[in-house]
Amino acid sequence: MNYPSELKYTKTHEWVRLEGDVAVVGITDFAQDALGDVVFVDLPQTGRTVEAGAAVAVVESVKTASDIYAPLSGEIIEVNSALSDKPELINQSPYAEGWLFKMRVNPLDVNKLLSAADYRAVAENQ
Amino acid sequence: MVSFAGYEMPIQYTSITLEHLAVRSQAGMFDVSHMGEFWIRGAGALEFLQYATLNDVSKLKEGRAQYSMLPNARGGVVDDIYLYRTGAQEYLMVLNAANIEKDWLHLQRLAEGFAVELENASDLFALIAVQGPNAVAVMQKLTDTDLASRKKNDTFMGKLAGKWVRFARTGYTGEDGYELFIAPEDAQVVWEALLAAGITPCGLGARDTLRLEAGFPLYGHELTDETNPLCTPYSWVVKAQKEFFGKEVMLQVRCERRLVGLLVEGGIPREGYRLLRDGREVGYLTSGTHSPVLRKGIGMGYVEADWSEPGTRLEAEVRGKLLAATVVEAPFVKR
Numbered sequence: 001m002n003y004p005s006e007l008k009y010t011k012t013h014e015w016v017r018l019e020g021d022v023a024v025v026g027i028t029d030f031a032q033d034a035l036g037d038v039v040f041v042d043l044p045q046t047g048r049t050v051e052a053g054a055a056v057a058v059v060e061s062v063k064t065a066s067d068i069y070a071p072l073s074g075e076i077i078e079v080n081s082a083l084s085d086k087p088e089l090i091n092q093s094p095y096a097e098g099w100l101f102k103m104r105v106n107p108l109d110v111n112k113l114l115s116a117a118d119y120r121a122v123a124e125n126q
Numbered sequence: 127m128v129s130f131a132g133y134e135m136p137i138q139y140t141s142i143t144l145e146h147l148a149v150r151s152q153a154g155m156f157d158v159s160h161m162g163e164f165w166i167r168g169a170g171a172l173e174f175l176q177y178a179t180l181n182d183v184s185k186l187k188e189g190r191a192q193y194s195m196l197p198n199a200r201g202g203v204v205d206d207i208y209l210y211r212t213g214a215q216e217y218l219m220v221l222n223a224a225n226i227e228k229d230w231l232h233l234q235r236l237a238e239g240f241a242v243e244l245e246n247a248s249d250l251f252a253l254i255a256v257q258g259p260n261a262v263a264v265m266q267k268l269t270d271t272d273l274a275s276r277k278k279n280d281t282f283m284g285k286l287a288g289k290w291v292r293f294a295r296t297g298y299t300g301e302d303g304y305e306l307f308i309a310p311e312d313a314q315v316v317w318e319a320l321l322a323a324g325i326t327p328c329g330l331g332a333r334d335t336l337r338l339e340a341g342f343p344l345y346g347h348e349l350t351d352e353t354n355p356l357c358t359p360y361s362w363v364v365k366a367q368k369e370f371f372g373k374e375v376m377l378q379v380r381c382e383r384r385l386v387g388l389l390v391e392g393g394i395p396r397e398g399y400r401l402l403r404d405g406r407e408v409g410y411l412t413s414g415t416h417s418p419v420l421r422k423g424i425g426m427g428y429v430e431a432d433w434s435e436p437g438t439r440l441e442a443e444v445r446g447k448l449l450a451a452t453v454v455e456a457p458f459v460k461r
Contacts, residue, residue, distance in 0.1 A: 040394050
């Protein structure tokens with residue numbers, strides 16, 4: 001299982017890549033593997049302001065539906081529209097092409113998230 | 127791996143979608159050894175089975191099989207089963223693993239007064255289902271018994287990979303193929319021979335998506351102790367010209383709700399979701415999934431009889447959102 005060290009993580013299996021004051025959000029390799037084949041993604045409205053921990057998206061595999069939580073507070077500014085035709089990108093490329101949405105955030109909030117090593121410990125103890 | 131009816135079973139070996147598509151385009155196999163098997167033997171076996179099951183057992187010739195159900199006294203279904211006639215006075219009943227104890231108690235009670243002997247042989251068989259358009263051709267390489275000329279629902283003994291098996295041209299995927307009843311000690315040899323011949327191993331996940339595409343019911347979902355089969359697309363199983371246990375009550379039903387197939391756009395329907403028409407609840411889903419072949423949401427559910435005609439437009443409530451759901455006739459995917 002792959003846990004890139006340049007990313008930040010949540011206990012609920014989202015990853016965050018900070019680009020200035022924009023947080024790119026997706027689900028981890030561990031999460032996509034546990035879900036199995038992703039067949040549908042319900043993405044948030046852009047322009048919506050959300051609190052950290054709010055359920056903002058749903059990723060559905062053949063097996064089950066899984067809520068995706070906002071890792072940080074902020075405004076949803078973009079969603080990955082490629083996922084509506086190719087939801088399998090989440091399985092194939094969870095940290096790159098399979099990203100879910102972008103949020104404008106306070107960059108300092110990122111320090112509240114888990115490091116790769118801490119997330120690995122969370123994931124592998126489940 | 128998940129625990130299911132006392133067995134540890136894989137949801138998937140690699141990917142539900144890939145396993146599903148392997149069965150639709152080539153051949154896949156399922157270890158369904160968890161299924162229950164009862165022997166029914168004796169001079170009164172036919173008479174007993176006519177009483178205890180819904181389909182017409184008098185039509186079942188030696189070496190043939192039929193789908194059927196066990197009725198209860200309230201017009202509902204104890205279990206759905208497959209019945210194989212293996213001899214003049216010998217039948218093998220295959221039933222759902224979760225229902226083995228319930229069915230056993232039910233049938234033992236009903237058997238009083240019939241010249242019949244029941245044996246719970248559930249631990250005496252491993253069962254491997256080999257399914258898909260190439261299944262028969264691949265299995266043929268492992269046996270001298272001619273498989274291609276047999277008809278759907280034929281059953282016979284033969285050797286496969288050097289082991290005695292009962293072949294049955296039946297299955298739960300909507301594809302051609304055989305189910306193989308094997309002595310447990312021989313199952314590994316047969317499985318490995320099939321694997322070496324190129325058959326894709328498939329888990330419980332693909333078994334469910336395949337049966338749903340094919341429009342087959344799953345006990346506990348579409349059929350239960352409370353559902354009357356006359357209100358389902360499987361009403362053909364009920365042979366009203368013969369006598370059977372609970373017949374009078376079953377035939378009295380007025381179907382307030384009917385079981386239908388549903389195509390859902392823009393999301394994936396799941397068991398328990400509500401079905402609405404003009405904002406009013408008119409039914410609920412008993413099963414739902416994403417169809418890997420159609421790449422759409424498919425499901426089955428009970429809806430008020432007025433809204434059960436094919437083409438009727440309903441809405442499925444998926445996490446607070448309303449998605450377009452159209453009543454359709456199953457199967458969703460035809461061979």
